[in-house]
Amino acid sequence: MTDPSVRTVILDSSGIRRALTRISHEILEKNKGLSDVVLIGIQSGGAHLAREISRCMEIIEGERVQTGSVDITLYRDDFKSQTPHKSVGKTDIAFSLEGKRVVLVDDVLYTGRTIRAAMDALMDYGRPTCIQLAVLIDRGHRELPIRPDYVGRNVPTSQKENVEVLFDDKLQPLEVILEK
Ligand SMILES: O=P(O)(O)OC[C@H]1O[C@H](OP(=O)(O)OP(=O)(O)O)[C@H](O)[C@@H]1O
Numbered sequence: 001m002t003d004p005s006v007r008t009v010i011l012d013s014s015g016i017r018r019a020l021t022r023i024s025h026e027i028l029e030k031n032k033g034l035s036d037v038v039l040i041g042i043q044s045g046g047a048h049l050a051r052e053i054s055r056c057m058e059i060i061e062g063e064r065v066q067t068g069s070v071d072i073t074l075y076r077d078d079f080k081s082q083t084p085h086k087s088v089g090k091t092d093i094a095f096s097l098e099g100k101r102v103v104l105v106d107d108v109l110y111t112g113r114t115i116r117a118a119m120d121a122l123m124d125y126g127r128p129t130c131i132q133l134a135v136l137i138d139r140g141h142r143e144l145p146i147r148p149d150y151v152g153r154n155v156p157t158s159q160k161e162n163v164e165v166l167f168d169d170k171l172q173p174l175e176v177i178l179e180k
């Protein structure tokens with residue numbers, strides 16, 4: 001008989017909220033405020049987290065930060081080999097990225113391939129001044145030279161494990177789980 005998989009909660013909703021609040025402060029500190037800063041969340045978990053960070057930054061600064069989302073399906077390096085194709089989701093960036101300080105947001109950073117694809121997708125929207133990366137969880141095992149600027153929690157994992165960020169029906173972050 002195989003072992004039943006073990007599911008551990010690494011962060012609960014309060015822990016996630018605290019991490020996102022800290023990341024919001026760090027983004028504001030590094031960029032000396034929110035002038036020219038825009039947030040782009042990767043569909044789907046990263047997009048929900050980008051909206052949370054945006055709310056947090058508005059509470060801190062009293063101003064709104066422009067926020068959008070990107071779907072990376074068409075930019076995946078394995079897109080042609082995927083059968084059947086994952087359905088293409090929505091990219092929603094209603095402003096130019098020319099001259100902007102873009103903060104890409106994702107829920108989990110693993111090989112780095114999603115971030116490479118997202119950066120490729122963003123290039124259609126103008127030439128940003130810089131792109132920074134915020135992730136809730138960095139689980140290691142990078143296959144590309146990509147490192148995050150803002151991290152909620154570093155979680156050492158084995159490649160057999162799985163880390164997932166769960167959201168409730170209002171798309172509020174609920175918990176982060178590690179499955180062995
Ligand atoms: O660094 P990487 O190896 O690219 O992995 C990280 C990505 O993997 C997960 O997404 P997944 O592809 O499972 O799609 P999902 O967001 O629809 O769950 C996660 O949400 C990240 O976006």
Ligand SMILES: O=c1cc[nH]c(=O)[nH]1
Binds near residue numbers: 077117
């Ligand atoms: O481009 C990508 C993105 C995520 N995962 C991959 O294997 N390739």
